[in-house]
Amino acid sequence: MRRTTIKQLAEELQLSTSTISRALSDNYQISQKTKEKVKRYATERRYTVNRYAKGLREGKTKTIGVVICAIDKPFMAQVLNGVYDSCNQEGYQFLVMQSKGSFTAEKECVERLLHNGIDGLLISPSFNSFDLSYLAEQQAKGLPIVLFDRISQQIKTHQVAVDNFLGARTSVEYLLRKGMKKVLVIGCLDEVWLSRERVDGFLNAMNELAPNEHTCKVVNVDPTHKEQLMLQLEQIFIESLKNDSQFDAIFATTDTFTTTTIRCLNKLQINIPLIGFCNSELSDLLIGNPTRIVQPAYQVGMAAVKQLLELIKDPNQTNFETIYLPTKLEEGITT
16 A cells, blocks of 8 residues: 555645644644544545755754664663663664674764664674774764764764773672682683773782682673684683682673573583673573672663663764763672
8 A cells, every 4th residue: 555645635635735744743833623624534545754854954864773783682782771761761762773783884873874864873792893983983973873772982972882981890709708709700801801801800909809819710702693602612611610620610701601500510510600791681590500690781771761762852962972881790609
């Protein structure tokens, strides 16, 4: 069925297109009787406003673009839930695209969103986004941009992130209270800022709170392919835990590392306390029952939208703010 247009409504009601448009917009220039007549007929004909066309005419689409690395992560799903609720409250909609960790794909995502006429952009840069000059160029052209989750000093704008150092320090404090000072740390590749910040925070806290008393070994693994990640962790655990346990706890720096570690430990039948960043609501159902560092994902989404809408309303802002939201610890380790 072809879409009903304002022109068709005007012809059928024998009114001008401008009268139809004003009546549907509840314009004060149109009588209440005509408004009711037009709206009733538009409903019967199943007419809906072409939001994009209307937005392009007015210079605003009430739509924001969102670029994330992966949509299948619990953390990011919770962020998008916050984005949805915040947008819904403000009468906005959003379009989501995922880069899958590719810088090239990330730039393509931004280009496609721009072609859709977005009013602003929320973006969590990919792991290998070393050069964000392309975002600065769009910002200079007038596009409001807010970074979230993975922040950067390369672009001056509002940013929202989780307090990774707090999460790492909370982990150390918890382990030390349990008498666990020999810790195997599962980190990511050095260029991955998020994991590196958590590793640095963990080691700094250990050096401060238990100087000369702890033994921490950091192993960096590649999270790109799940099958390879399993193999990497299995080999590490066999060498460090299975044959001759050198550690009394494991600290995992990402949601993926935490859940994959649980699977590996279960497969190898290794029983060792685990603490890690993890927003998966199913983690406590898995063998190992890890202590989780839970990130305020929903609040990240809400705060990011709030900051972006501020920029959309006032594009001349120069007083930018970086918000760090606190993590919380949910105990699962038993001794």
